[in-house]
Amino acid sequence: MKKRFNLSLWLGSIFVFLLIVIAVAGPYLAPYDLEYQAKLRHEEINGKQSMVSPPFPPSEDHLLGTDKWGYDLLTLLLHGAPYTVFITLAVAFIRVLLGTWIGLYIGIQDKEQRWWMAIENAWSYMPVFIPVYFLLKGININSELPTFTLVLLFIGLVSVLGIPSVASSVRQKAEQIKESQYVLAAIALGAGRNQIVFRHILPHLKEQLIIMMVTEMIAVMTLMGLLGIFDLFVGGTKMTFDPLLYHSITHEWAGLLGSYRGFIYSNYTWIFLVPLGAFMIAIGSFSLLAKGLRDKFEQTYNRTPFI
Amino acid sequence: MTYVKQLLGMFFLVIAVCGGPFMLYTQKEEIVFEPGNIIVHTVYLIQQIAEGSLGTYYSGQTERSIAEDILPFAISSFELLFASVSVAVVASIIFGLLLQRFRIVRQFQKVLNLLATIPDFILIVVSIVGAVGFYKLTNIRIITLSPVSDSESTWFPITLLSIGPTIFLMKVVSLKYAQIGGEDYIKTALAKGMGIWHVLIHHVYKNIKPFLIADLKKTIAITVANLFIVEYLLNVVGLTRFIFSKDGGYEFNAAVMGLLGIILLSILVYLLIRLILYVIERAVVYK
Secondary structure, eight states: OOOOOOHHHHHHHHHHHHHHHHHHHHHHHOSSOTTOBOOOEEEEETTEEEEEOSOOOSOSSSTTOBOTTSBBHHHHHHHHHHHHHHHHHHHHHHHHHHHHHHHHHHHTOSSOOHHHHHHHHHHHHSOTHHHHHHHHHHHHBTOOSOHHHHHHHHHHHHHHHHHHHHHHHHHHHHHHHHTSHHHHHHHHTTOOHHHIIIIIIHHHHHHHHHHHHHHHHHHHHHHHHHHHHTTOOTTOEEEETTTTEEEESSOOHHHHHHHTGGGGGSSOTHHHHHHHHHHHHHHHHHHHHHHHHHHHHHHHHOOOOOO | OHHHHHHHHHHHHHHHHHTHHHHEEEETTEEEEOTHHHHHHHHHHHHHHHTTOOOEEEETTEEEEHHHHHHHHHHHHHHHHHHHHHHHHHHHHIIIIISTTSHHHHHHHHHHHHHHTSOHHHHHHHHHHHHHHHHHHHOOOOOOOOTTOTTOOSHHHHHHHHHHHHHHHHHHHHHHHHHHHTSHHHHHHHHTTOOHHHHIIIIIIHHHHHHHHHHHHHHHHHHHHHHHHHHHHTTOOSTHHHHOOTTSOOOHHHHHHHHHHHHHHHHHHHHHHHHHHHHHIIIIIOO
């Protein structure tokens, strides 16, 4: 069969690779210090002295502009990138790892596990965002915990709460494969449970697990973005009173998106559009990768219909 | 009996979820995990319900009674939910089923599928940015943020809310259309010379319906997830007011009532949509 050039896979891989490079090197590439604030200054425009104050729109000095308090947006984004990318990767990895383990274990049981089905059922209608919101609400805002602990806590919470959905799809696949002829043959020949799982079921799930990992990354980023909209930023929220403002401590992208959302209604829309753009590019590259992988595996296993 | 059991289970799930901030919090530099705290609050909540009041909550600085506000809030949330789910169902039946055979509709769906890769909340935020930009350019106002404004328009939040479920349900229906379209009985029906509308309504629709119903629950779940965002970002006064207070404080009673209300509303919407589908079926399909 002729192989078609898989554009989404290539583009997706390149973009995801670039994201990881930015996440690793970002803080070193940043044009300004994290604490640097552009100050109010006097400039001569048309022979007249006039005062310019932040926010500065995108210019040569500040490629993506500054926010209302004079912080360079590009610098903030580059410093936040490691958090965004590595937290996403970590959560997706833990979810898929533990989800596969639980899903396989429950899928190959002889009897249907009632208690698990109840959890799965209830959980599938509950947006994960709701329990995460309530659990983080008590710890995340103006917390005295170190940022690192908060990040670890977030990773733990979001991973655990996301496991049932991953486990559910692994379970369904495992149950399907369990019924197939070759597994029955293996059982007849005396294969043990481990043999069946590692020799027969897991190899069949390999591709699906890779796709699941990428789609979980998209889900995690979406969740982070949602929490950001509700002022819960990964790694801690700093709340200041008078005026009531929420700041992201880590400058993680979803956090920036959430904390700058008020600027939608201002004249400085770029302050909001810059993190929005970065966030969309990140999600877009994961989506492209997922689509590319799906196309690739479909090509491999494609069976042409008779009609 | 099973219904009562399910309702009770739901109540305790809601309490467990809403109790999050009491269960897990920080004290100085330590994380405290105390599930027992929830029980204290739950007992207090049940006591208040037994006394016939639902407790109070703070809106800004004023203390208000939940029982007084819950009905108007629920009605406005219901309007949003019901309208959006109806839009999703109607659009997916019309475009996913009845007009699916036209090429232009399929192209339109390809565009929608492309949009579906973007998370719903980003679509909502981008639409708000778009609406603000549109206002700046043309001075035509399509978005009202003040909940007490007299030019309050509900069609904008409804439109935003229906994006997510419509894309999802339309995808399901058109996927099934493609599968069922290849079945032998469709071929037979066409070979017998039956009209296309007859085949669509009596053969394709009847076979798609189980999937439509099965995914209706998922559709409503998606709509509810988006409802939180739309009400919060567009300042719609609805049940989510009880859950997300904008000035930091957290109120257990209000959150429980809000979440329970939303779950009950989604059950109501589900039943209503089933009823409407049934009535339409009686009128159109089984005349």
